Amino acid sequence: MADDTAPTGADDAEVEVTPEVAPEELFGALLTRSGGQLVLHPTREQYPALLRTLHEAGYHSVIDLCGVDYLTHPGRSGVPASVATERFEVVVNLINHKERGRLRLRIQIPVDDARLASAFDLYPGTEAMERETFDMFGISFDGHPDLTRILMPEDWLGHPLRKDYDSGRIPVQFKGAPANRPASR
Amino acid sequence: MTTTHDAPINLAQTAEGAQELTSRDIVAAGERLRELGAVLRLSESEALDAELDSVPDDETMIINMGPQHPSTHGVLRLMLELQGETVLRCKPIIGYLHTGMERTGEDLTYLQGPTNVTRMDYAAPLFTELAFSLTVEKLLDIEVPERAVWIRMLMTEMNRISSHLLFMATNGMDLGAVSMMLYGWREREEALRFLQEVTGLRMNHNYIRPGGVAADLPDGWRDSILRLLDMLPPRLAEYDVLMTNQPIWRERLQGIGVISAEECLALGVTGPILRSTGYDWDLRRDMPYLAFDQIDFDVVVGSYGDCFDRFAIRLAEIRESMKIVRQCLENMPKGDYRIQDKKVTPPPRARIDESMEALIHHFKIFTEGFKVPEGEAYVSIESPRGELGCYIVSDGSPTPYRMHVRAPSFVNLQTLPHLMHGNLVADAVAIISSVDPILGEVDR
């Protein structure tokens, strides 16, 4: 798809690439650096093909996949100007054991169409992580074999890690504790 | 037997509906692919072939195991489809200990954060604190003093020892070797005593914090460690006599729950399970953090990827950790145990009585917390169970905007269907035990 422009030899030397001011690309996706870590910003459409490229380039494990809800912090840092930010982000961490390299993908997900292609076919290890992201953020993953809630009960309403979901904090009682519990022994 | 207690609980809610294992005639091909334990590189037609040689529906039985079960290491629930005594499919159902820690972590300041994360992996609490602290330090772009680095290494390795001893105890107990359980607890108590001397608590220490550690090593810590290092090797030799070379033990573990390195990588599995397949990967050596690049130790690998290898690796890792602890003892540098950065570190206790400024500063740091620059970072370390990572997004306020912990047990648990396929139900417990999941970390 979009990775036909990817330099073929880029995966050998990506850790040593000197930082530049101009927007960089790696494997056809925009590249930024965050504290010495490489971050790619593929679009949703680029994501499946990018995973395939990365898998061929030696990134054999998806170490982590999680969601972030940027509802109250829309002006986030570390995103190139050309990337349109959306409310949700799915963050994928990949590892290349051979080159001891890590790569992080940040994919923007709009709230009114919160879906992303599942990485299950290439990386079966993402199964539980995608289910967790679905459970906590309501982002659905197309092609996932069993997209059900994983941590919350099946009949739970809402997605707890969304910023507009109440954290459920109840005021702590100091007086008038339940009758079951006497004030002293 | 019935009670009049009017709790708002509907017993029908104990079923989790779609999360449960469904009978195979309504399972989609994609799910079948996963549940057959053939998660890897099986095309859909191959999965269907595998389905064909399996047994008809009326010969199998779906049984439930857990969440309250003596040997599922906490509140893990498994649904097993059995034919006779053979496990055909298995589905772990988790979430019974979901604590909302990632949400609570967004409400707590960075200084309070370790209190929260330490309760995730309660067998190895110092590791989660370390991952959290390292991530915050990366966002703050600070470097902790050298003594703090070495104290952290010393303490986490002691914690690794106690965690693996806990594994020895529970693994023995799960397989009916109750004396092993008693021995494991006996040695773990000794390791905990040292942790308590240093941190004040037996578990959930809240000891490693952003900027360093909470307290310096107490007087006489060297003697305590030396005592422990002298005491442990003969006891580990006892384990070898009791377990490693014992025919019954080997019979029960060897060749059970086999997994290959490719499958581990595809599933994202790390830690002793990955190493048991012969894959030589340990973050302490391959992507060193703290000062592990100055430490001499071996990465223990297995060759068969079975339960016995995972047991033997953990036993050997206790010995390796003791080597690291000894090196920490010899090389422990002098200096500060936390960074002397006014922004991050509260002022020393004594100065609060003298200086108004210190008092205000102390008050501010404990009520408001310190601000962390905007950004995001992911840092991972090698916990006793595998790669433990922490991903924090900061919006510049004193609390994390998003705090996510990549828990090794959560990912490692995905191997269960694969490991169990084709094994006997009696071996199921051995397999769960050898994966060594800590449910607090799985569910967070």
Next chain:
Amino acid sequence: MSSESRPTGGLLDAGLEGLSHNFLTGTLEGLVKWARSHSVMPATFGLACCAIEMMAAGGPHYDLSRYGMETFRASPRQADLMIVAGRVSQKMAPVLRQIYDQMMEPKWVISMGVCASSGGMFNNYAIVQGVDQIVPVDVYAPGCPPSPETLMHAILTLHQQIRDGELTRRPGQGAGIVIEQVGAAGPTPVVLGRS
């Protein structure tokens, strides 16, 4: 009393005279309570961190079997004490209640640790704020996690409660005893922020 005048042997040898030293008298209630308090069988209900300390309490160092408490029953139907060891999530709460209902009367509940007692530091959507909302609690053991000493203190308090309390009580009512934390301090206290 000399050995000659003292009747030897049991009732058959000494006849009615042997009654003076072969019998203990007491109330039936006292006997039942005594028997109950010495054969409490806990159900394994380990949830989180506290479960590790509960297991440690059963280990060789703390040795719960001193109090006849070492036989953790795997089946709730054989148990009469539920030690709720750890935080109770919303997903776990129905399961917990079901297991409690499966236990036979008389039954008791120890709420071990602050998470079980009040939700602890996790005041959020996922955690039940106190297990006493679901089952009646007899003893609250504080601590995070309570040291094995505190758990033993809770268990001995419960034994005392069984001996001293009502023989029968309305189901669904716990004694609600709150105990103090013991043995939490290390060999030497840890001083924070010394430098």
